[in-house]
Amino acid sequence: MCMFSLRVRISSSVMQKLTMVSAGASGGIGLEIVHLFLEQGAKVTAQYNSTSSSIQVLQANLTSESSVTQLFTSAIKTFGPVQVVVNNHGVWPKPDESLADMPLDRWKRTIDTNLTSTFLVVREYMKNLKKEGITEEQKDKAAFVFITSSAAKFGEAFHADYASSKSAFSGLMLSMKNEIVKIAPRGRVNIVSPGWIKTQKKAEDFKKDPTVVYPALATMPLKKVGLPYDIATQVVFLSSNKVSGHVTGEIVTVNGGMEGRLLNSRDDIDFERI
Template sequence: MQERLAGKSILVTGAGSGIGKAVATRFAHEGAAVVFSDRDGAAAHRAAASCRDAIGVELDVSDEGSVERAYAEIAGRGIALDVVVANAGVQLFGHDAPVADLDLDVWKRTLDVNLTGTFLTVKHAVRALRGRGGSIILTGSPTGLTGEGAEFTAYSTTKAGIHGLTRTVAAAYAREGIRANAVVPGYTETPLVTSISDDPESRAAIVSRIPLGRPGTPADVEGIMVFLASDEAAFATGSLFRVDGGMTTL
């Protein structure tokens, strides 16, 4: 297999499980040196152990001190990053709700991880990439584009914010050779969504809204992430790349 990312060093947040782990593992198989990071440091180290030329780093995206320490550890190991994937996120099923029913604490907890955490990851990514350029990839959601997330006010709002942050960062740093794009996975079965995938009625309802007729898997997201991390995407910035089985076409 051609190694499309040979010679690149990549940081992925939320890489202890789900989409983040799958994407980081694919990056390693494509020849990249990969930093698996996660709030659960043990999970990050376990995931990295299965790949060549990979390390695990504990990183809580909602805590700027933790973010700064992680980037400093990466630099201290002599790793000059080329790509950062801001993927870490939460969805508080059973707590997130339509706006009139949403507790302030749930709102704050979701924003702290999803939006503030993405902001902090990208802030320090830009600092790490300056002078050389590179690619920043953010993980969005159809809930930030359509009414798909009507029952999840906090989550949907954070994802809409991530889409806006993508465009802002792309515009601000294009002349420095730093690209920013968002990947927008549809309903993807990972540990994040077990409250849906374990409920046959809920699962059937959401799958019925996907024109391709099936849920997504983490593997479905890998290819577009590899493209955006690679030099093949050198002219792509400020865009949202939908990998949702057609969900947002409805």
């Protein structure tokens, strides 16, 4: 029998040579991603408060071209060329809004915040990869990871703006993975797609009403909500050319095997009309 030992920690010598930008690091998933990259020895530029010398804290409006440019300029000035970007930036408008009644300004705001901002981050990253002075060794470590949502696959009633913006990431990712290799021949682009994740805010909601998560758990074999760490480990894995150097153009789904959304309860169905 052959026994394998899998360590979560990737070689520190590899990660210590990585410079990464985390776009959207203030939420539960974003914070966990930043923490794990720092533990692995990476140099991080993020919107996050920390006293670590390996992290730079910046505020940036990612819907602004100049702000995105400044984000990368500052990251490069402090830590050197950016090899890895994790795009976790986005907004989920809380009020339910049907397609019939959704105001145009909400639609535009969600698309702008989630999708247009991501395009600006992608564009700036690609521009900087093309600049002179970046070595082939640094380019070989190029990796971009999008964070999307199960809403991209299953949709989300009354949040079509959010689901549409996240679904569009698939087309952007597949286009980018074929373009990045023209600049960085070993560059890779992937997606991590979370399902329900127990962030601090979600944990508070679950405590108030544990049944709120039932529609998701009802179609989920594992019957549990994921943790931010479950997402962060996949992101770090996809960011390392040593352990996932032949993985690109993929969507890694982390949702406990969820097969969809439960739309109707038993009481919603008229069994006389089926």
